[in-house]
Amino acid sequence: MAQYRVVSGSVALITIQNPPVNALRAAVREGLFNTIKRASSDPQVRSVVLSGHNGTFCGGADIKEFGNVSLPGPHLVEIFQLMEDLVKPVVAAIEGFALGGGLELALACHYRIGHSKAKVGFPEVNLGLFPGAGGSQRLPRLVGVPAALDIIITGRHVAAGEALKLGLLDRVIDQNTVDAAVTFSKIQKCTSPPISGKPLDNHRLGNRPCPPLENMDAFFEEAMKRVHSRARGAVAPITCVQAVRGAATLPFHKGMELEKMLLGTLFNSAQAQASQYCFFAERAGARWSMPSGARWDTCKAKPISTAAVIGLGTMGRGITVALARAGLSVVAVETQEHQLAEAQRAVSRMLKGGGRVSYSPDLQAAAEVDLVVEAVFEDMAIKEKIFKQLSEVCKPGTLLTTNTSTLDIDRLASCTRDPQLVVGMHFFAPAHIMRLLEVVYGPRSSPEAVATAMQLGKRMGKVSVAVGNCTGFVGNRMLKPYLEQANFLLEEGATPELVDAALEEFGFPMGVFKMSDLSGLDVGWRVRKEEGLTGPGVTAGQPMRIRHGRRYSPLGDLMCEEGRYGQKTGSGWYLYDKPGGRVARSDPWLRNFLEQYRARHGLVARRISQQEVLERCLYALINEGFRVLEDGIAASPQNIDAIYVFGYSWPKHRGGPMFYASQVGLARVLEGLNHYHQAHPDVPHLEPCSLLRRLVASGSPPINKWSEVVKGHRSQL
Numbered sequence: 001m002a003q004y005r006v007v008s009g010s011v012a013l014i015t016i017q018n019p020p021v022n023a024l025r026a027a028v029r030e031g032l033f034n035t036i037k038r039a040s041s042d043p044q045v046r047s048v049v050l051s052g053h054n055g056t057f058c059g060g061a062d063i064k065e066f067g068n069v070s071l072p073g074p075h076l077v078e079i080f081q082l083m084e085d086l087v088k089p090v091v092a093a094i095e096g097f098a099l100g101g102g103l104e105l106a107l108a109c110h111y112r113i114g115h116s117k118a119k120v121g122f123p124e125v126n127l128g129l130f131p132g133a134g135g136s137q138r139l140p141r142l143v144g145v146p147a148a149l150d151i152i153i154t155g156r157h158v159a160a161g162e163a164l165k166l167g168l169l170d171r172v173i174d175q176n177t178v179d180a181a182v183t184f185s186k187i188q189k190c191t192s193p194p195i196s197g198k199p200l201d202n203h204r205l206g207n208r209p210c211p212p213l214e215n216m217d218a219f220f221e222e223a224m225k226r227v228h229s230r231a232r233g234a235v236a237p238i239t240c241v242q243a244v245r246g247a248a249t250l251p252f253h254k255g256m257e258l259e260k261m262l263l264g265t266l267f268n269s270a271q272a273q274a275s276q277y278c279f280f281a282e283r284a285g286a287r288w289s290m291p292s293g294a295r296w297d298t299c300k301a302k303p304i305s306t307a308a309v310i311g312l313g314t315m316g317r318g319i320t321v322a323l324a325r326a327g328l329s330v331v332a333v334e335t336q337e338h339q340l341a342e343a344q345r346a347v348s349r350m351l352k353g354g355g356r357v358s359y360s361p362d363l364q365a366a367a368e369v370d371l372v373v374e375a376v377f378e379d380m381a382i383k384e385k386i387f388k389q390l391s392e393v394c395k396p397g398t399l400l401t402t403n404t405s406t407l408d409i410d411r412l413a414s415c416t417r418d419p420q421l422v423v424g425m426h427f428f429a430p431a432h433i434m435r436l437l438e439v440v441y442g443p444r445s446s447p448e449a450v451a452t453a454m455q456l457g458k459r460m461g462k463v464s465v466a467v468g469n470c471t472g473f474v475g476n477r478m479l480k481p482y483l484e485q486a487n488f489l490l491e492e493g494a495t496p497e498l499v500d501a502a503l504e505e506f507g508f509p510m511g512v513f514k515m516s517d518l519s520g521l522d523v524g525w526r527v528r529k530e531e532g533l534t535g536p537g538v539t540a541g542q543p544m545r546i547r548h549g550r551r552y553s554p555l556g557d558l559m560c561e562e563g564r565y566g567q568k569t570g571s572g573w574y575l576y577d578k579p580g581g582r583v584a585r586s587d588p589w590l591r592n593f594l595e596q597y598r599a600r601h602g603l604v605a606r607r608i609s610q611q612e613v614l615e616r617c618l619y620a621l622i623n624e625g626f627r628v629l630e631d632g633i634a635a636s637p638q639n640i641d642a643i644y645v646f647g648y649s650w651p652k653h654r655g656g657p658m659f660y661a662s663q664v665g666l667a668r669v670l671e672g673l674n675h676y677h678q679a680h681p682d683v684p685h686l687e688p689c690s691l692l693r694r695l696v697a698s699g700s701p702p703i704n705k706w707s708e709v710v711k712g713h714r715s716q717l
């Protein structure tokens with residue numbers, strides 16, 4: 001766990017060994033504690049080098065241990081103090097990552113030497129925590145308050161070059177870091193004889209004052225204001241500011257006491273648990289499986305080096321950029337010439353001149369590529385035609401994928417020569433930025449095709465989740481009842497402002513109506529027309545607010561008929577200063593429109609609380625999530641949560657919808673749904689699904705045990 005060797009005659013080389021990231025689990029902490037003591041008392045040893053096994057310094061505390069109320073083994077704070085107090089120089093040799101507790105460990109050393117490719121950082125804020133083992137107190141003393149606060153609040157990875165400039169690293173080298181650290185440690189020994197402890201005092205960060213900061217009060221006030229406006233209800237970023245302020249204003253030991261107190265408020269909090277759950281949910285998608293039994297560890301991906309993107313609207317452009325950035329050579333195809341020229345300019349701008357992209361108005365240009373992503377707009381007839389053509393044009397073995405967000409993958413596959421080579425690759429706008437990729441398999445998609453799309457997702461830096469084929473797949477299928485409830489609430493008396501405020505207070509970056517305005521109301525309108533819910537496909541004589549015997553809100557359709565598509569037309573649920581404008585303002589026209597609509601349909605507006613908004617929108621979405629699990633469309637609640645956190649900006653500190661349901665309590669969610677379904681019996685999405693009932697009947701097991709209840713219960717879609 002921590003290997004001890006004496007090298008070069010007098011240097012104790014301590015190597016942390018806990019693959020894959022050398023996390024500081026109890027046995028490692030024990031090993032570190034013992035080896036530091038040994039180095040201290042070993043008369044042969046004049047200096048110490050600390051390194052990590054296999055090219056990674058240390059990925060921090062072991063997150064898997066965090067559920068444990070009393071962490072076993074020596075505490076990190078104690079180990080780091082022991083190290084800092086050592087009278088022999090200690091040098092951290094940093095290769096790969098030094099993150100979280102790993103960077104705190106390096107800060108407790110007297111010197112830090114990093115490889116040029118090393119990265120350091122404090123990602124704790126992403127786990128609902130802050131650097132609570134001395135990091136919040138030592139880093140500001142080393143690099144100053146503004147730089148330290150930035151690193152701690154953003155959780156970003158700092159590259160070695162920047163770390164050197166900040167003074168976080170003493171040296172950056174390209175050669176063997178451990179060898180360089182050993183040599184360096186011996187020089188320290190020579191320049192500071194005798195090694196009495198005193199010459200090292202300036203390298204003990206706990207002994208140093210924080211570099212002074214002008215206008216400190218104003219600086220922290222401003223920082224706190226910024227954090228409050230961006231944190232969306234997350235507590236950890238606020239605590240980061242409080243802890244760093246402590247470093248700037250208190251002696252080290254007092255700052256450490258404050259740090260301990262603040263960490264105590266976060267450590268077992270619901271937000272920390274939710275954020276840490278998200279860390280593992282993000283990685284769970286990589287271990288995908290299909291109902292056939294095919295799995296991530298038994299299926300090989302095809303090598304992909306060339307790709308074509310068909311259709312260069314907003315999505316197609318973003319996908320082109322994402323593929324090019326992943327190192328693929330991309331052919332971008334758009335049959336409309338003016339759109340092609342505009343797309344070429346936009347893609348070049350986004351790629352800043354980099355990437356290998358060629359452009360063509362002709363589908364024939366896709367003849368030799370390994371993979372195609374079709375990204376034309378949501379019209380089944382057009383997509384079918386394109387898939388048929390691609391099947392004829394492309395070389396045998398080319399993977400044909402579609403970016404459709406709702407349509408049937410199997411129907412598209414059936415237009416091709418090789419349906420097993422067809423999968424969905426559902427990107428989220430903007431496609432070169434949003435992390436989520438839904439990889440959709442139809443009943444005929446081969447495991448190799450799924451493995452290839454998943455592998456490509458990884459290359460693009462996406463969180464990829466394999467899901468089954470149904471209308472809307474996982475994300476959009478669950479979104480439908482959420483949007484539906486929001487519209488019903490408007491009919492019943494709410495305003496877009498009221499609904500959005502409730503959802504933004506919950507932690508979404510924007511409420512449902514602002515989000516709809518941003519993505520374009522016409523997108524859903526087109527889908528509803530395809531589904532025969534509005535437009536010429538509707539059976540004559542149907543009441544406006546009923547479809548297929550269920551309550552239906554035509555509000556979105558009416559808005560589109562008025563030409564109000566959202567931001568792009570300058571008006572939607574809100575008013576914008578111009579088409580393409582971003583700042584939403586309340587629109588008196590809409591208030592009037594809603595009043596007239598209610599009057600026309602005999603609806604009496606009532607007062608609606610934020611709690612009702614949240615419960616109806618979120619419980620309806622969660623209920624559909626349980627149906628998705630029941631139908632086997634998603635393999636696990638973790639996969640659903642990853643989809644919502646990385647594709648729909650569900651607040652990470654709430655852990656995703658299914659985790660949120662488990663935190664609220666399944667019985668309470670069930671009770672809420674029952675209550676609202678009784679009030680709205682014509683809304684099937686509010687009727688609690690049988691999996692939720694069964695889970696509650698089984699005593700509401702924790703989320704990692706749901707699969708046992710799901711297993712016996714899966715419907716065969």
Ligand SMILES: CCCCCCCC/C=C\C=C\CC(=O)SCCNC(=O)CCNC(=O)[C@H](O)C(C)(C)COP(=O)(O)OP(=O)(O)OC[C@H]1O[C@@H](n2cnc3c(N)ncnc32)[C@H](O)[C@@H]1OP(=O)(O)O
Nearest residue numbers: 021023059060061062063064099100101123133264267283
């Ligand atoms: C009342 C108060 C009590 C207080 C007592 C508590 C005192 C606590 C004191 C200190 C707290 C310290 C805080 C921390 O250090 S928190 C951890 C901070 N570190 C991180 O957040 C880093 C997380 N890891 C990563 O970002 C990446 O893994 C990275 C290191 C960048 C490597 O990326 P990559 O190469 O892509 O590999 P993977 O992400 O796929 O990871 C490989 C597997 O390793 C698992 N993993 C990674 N990091 C950790 C970790 N820190 N702990 C446990 N497990 C970790 C990861 O899940 C992968 O596993 P699998 O393959 O099974 O999916």
